[in-house]
Amino acid sequence: MNKKLLIPIIVVIVAVAGFAGYSFAMPKSKAPKVKVNGTIYILPKQFTLNLKSGQYATLTVALLLPPTQSLGVTSATNPPPTGFGSLTEEAVIRAIITNDVTDQPTSALITQPGRKVLEAKILSDIKSQTDTKVSAVYFTDIAVQ
DSSP states (O other): OOHHHHHHHHHHHHHHHHHHHHHHHSOOOOOOOOSSOSEEEEOSSOEEEEOTTSOEEEEEEEEEEOTTOOOOOOOSSSOOOTTOOSOTTHHHHHHHHHHHHTTOOTHHHHSHHHHHHHHHHHHHHHHHHOSOOOSEEEEEEEEEO
């Protein structure tokens, strides 16, 4: 066999073996884990509610909806009332939030543990009183005065 032909063949074999070894030795990259699995729906109108101490709270609430949850249909000829979004049972959800937050002690909103308990209560009430599939409730903005 010719030496000029033998050297390129050896180089090709070493390159292929090196690439194969590198491909099998490298760990496969995993798909990134989804951190928010669903759609965040922010209720368009803020809440202003009375608290137990005579103070009041202004808050904005967001809901985590599954990707399959319908937000309803809005059209230019039949828009939702002012301050309401396109979520089908939004009026009922707003009533639940109003009832659950009204007359709470101030600590329920100004401490993290208090907010978590209140968010869990609202979530439980939404699940038991509506057909809307909500995974989580978030207070996105809060002011207590």
